[in-house]
Amino acid sequence: MKRNARIKETEFEKQQELIVYYEKKADQERAELLAAHLGVTVTSEEAERNKARFALAFTDHGLALTGDQLSLCGDFVHMLPRLRYDNLTHEILVKAGKLKNGKEHPTAVDATAGMGEDSLLLAAAGFEVDLYEYDPIIAALLKDTIERSKMDERLAEIVKRMHVHEENSVKAMLQRAKEGDIPDLIVLDPMFPGKKKNSLTNKKLQMIQQFERPCEDELGLLDAARALNPLKIVIKRPVKGPYLGEVKPAYSLQGKTIRYDCILRGNS
Template sequence: MLRLPVVTDAAELSPDRLHLQTDEGGLSLVQGKLSVRGDFTHMIPRLRPSNLNREFLVKAGRMKGIERPVAIDATAGLGEDSLLLAAAGFRVHLFEYNPVIAALLLDAMERAREVPELREPVSRMELHVGDSIEAMNRAEDSIGGIPDLVLLDPMFPERQKSALVKKKFQLIHRLESPCMEEETLLNAAIAAGPRKILIKRPLKGPWLAGRKPGYSISGKAVRYDCILLPRD
């Protein structure tokens, strides 16, 4: 997946250099004293049925009358939202265009397969490294069919400056830029032909590309804007 130089002596790295590091715990993105690692084990309590059904993402994404719904997570990041959808019964195609973040996510998924509470939902998650916009514009080729749901969680400039962003995720934000092609992203999601598009927004954030949703489901800090599309 990655074609990067390998350093075996940490002394060769400058303190401010962003690098990937592997140890017995898995793969980490590191800069100085900051580090981030993809890890789903802290999600286990949220996956218990009584808790899962209260998740706003699960409530917003719920599908009636579909036995095995298929979702595209077009902005996968470290995959936590995809895990919630997978635990709720979705087959999830995760798209991540940044190869470093994709490597962290893949490492987290591989380790999760060894954890009994995570094995089943992770088995319904498939990672694609590449541009989700291109993939959604040809969904039948890229995922082998038409999704029932598309999830979008694009970063935007205000979020980078927020005091609420945890320091470790500053490393992730250095790798991924805010979404500057909101209309292109939304149009690609529509082109994929889903029944529903979910757009994850900060509670007081603007509508994506100015598109008013059919309805929204809001928590304390996050809002899910829901766009329903007709299916022939």
């Protein structure tokens, strides 16, 4: 079988194991639009929902990805303690992303947005953040999380600085480079395989990775970021992991399990 044919078949199989589900009539239109966007079935029947391995379900708490006895629903409320100024200034990512250009609201690109928690920290620190997420399922969860957060006065001012783009970040960064649309900061977090654990957090990560695999072209991701030539590129790595693309950073900030490698304009 040709490789392209195999890719198409895999995508078809993924569609067959995912369904969009809603209970309330008020959610029907959004559910139908999402299902059409994803190219999957939509239903309000629980029996139909149970036939699929995974469901994107419209619930009272927000859009949730359910399956394998797990449920993943974006929630920025649990991040509130970390967003307090006295805690935020101690976040390693915020320290790593700090710039000296004096802008009140510097610009950032999160090229590997995922569920948006890193971008939330940057937005809380004052950045205008463009979040790039190529997987439409993860992007749908992320967009829903941000829209719900806009209705929470504790988060509204922060998330209004977060702008989601459902597209390939490598292509987007290369296009921005051509247009001269240069951010001050780029953050890269190519998902690295974790050690096998039984924690709920790791099981949910495994569920996400059913749809979004770890970055297979790390060098391409870094090359696109370097082509855009921001003031700083911050790369999230395992604490003992190799440098991304074997590019030595200007400096690194290290936590217990992760490390942020910082590449400055001029040393990239």
